[in-house]
Amino acid sequence: MLSIAALESGYGASRVLFGLSLEATAAQVISLIGRNGMGKTTTVMTVMGMVKPQGGTIRFDGRDITGLAPNAIARRGIGLVPEGRRVFASLSVEENLVATARGGARPGGWTLRRVFELFPRLEERRRQLARTLSGGEQQMLAIGRALMINPRLLILDEATEGLAPLIRAEIWTCLRELKAAGQTILVIDKNLVEMAGIVDRHHIVEKGSVVWAGTPAELAAEPAIAQRYLGI
Template identity: 55%
Template structure:
């Protein structure tokens, strides 16, 4: 599905990523973990074409998209839920969803009625503008907006950052339901225990390098990884 090989990237003269590699297979949930400033968001920005890699390769379903424009990445089947949500603040919930609607790859798994069934709160708020929603509702809208592109892979950058604990639980339940639907997901978040209940595999970054890979069972049993790289 997604293959990232030997990815180097950064900003100007500053190199942030050094040989990062990861793969996500169809139907898998994979996390990208690490402390703040270790290169997680930079990895996502390089995958999405928001910064141009200095070296390496990014491919989606076998198509080389290294350095392609962001709209080309989206057309290839990646739906992004960005850090900070970045919904359209003056558009209604329904307008936000319609704005990204697409039917690709011979399937249309997600339409607006299915999004409303998945997130009943969005249906209740469908005429509200984006800036009239709570943080949790905005995150649901950002996820719904990504799903409306009918992607092959959904990427969530800081999935529950700044949300109340009860809302975080709703987002985890949402991701578990998406996994049950067969969606492929790459997720960044700091709530490792919650992620370990959902994800198939985990990748840890330290100073722009992959320093650990393993399953949820591996992560639970390896306290040294948490102590050294995640500060848990």
């Protein structure tokens, strides 16, 4: 479903990605892991068209999407839960969700009702402005907003960062439910224990390229790899 080959990207004259490659098949959950500043978020920003690639290709569902505009990429079925949530602060919870709605009329599509079933707290606060929500509630809203485009690929960039333990647990439960339903997911996170329960394949990023890839079990069996690239 997603194929990234020899991706080069960065900001102006500053190169961040150096030939990064990875693949994800349908209904698979993959990760990007690594220390801060290694290029994980730049990879996501480049896939989503918010940073222009300087080389390489990005293919989604068999089509080349390299360098397309963010709105065109979203229409093709990639939903993003960005680092820092970035909800529309001056809109209500319901307005945030409706603003990105796409394709919910088809059988099994994501609708307001389905998002509220996944996150009942959002239904309780559906008329509240997003800026009045707690950090955890804003994260739920960011996930719900991404689901409302009915993505074939869902990308989550540090979705549990800075959240209270109970809220983090709720987010991981949500991701397990999405995986069970066959949602393809690319996740960036630091919690290897929780990711081990949902991730099919890890990709360790070091200085802008994938230096190791394998299953959670394979990573657990190679503690020297985790120590070298993750500091664990």
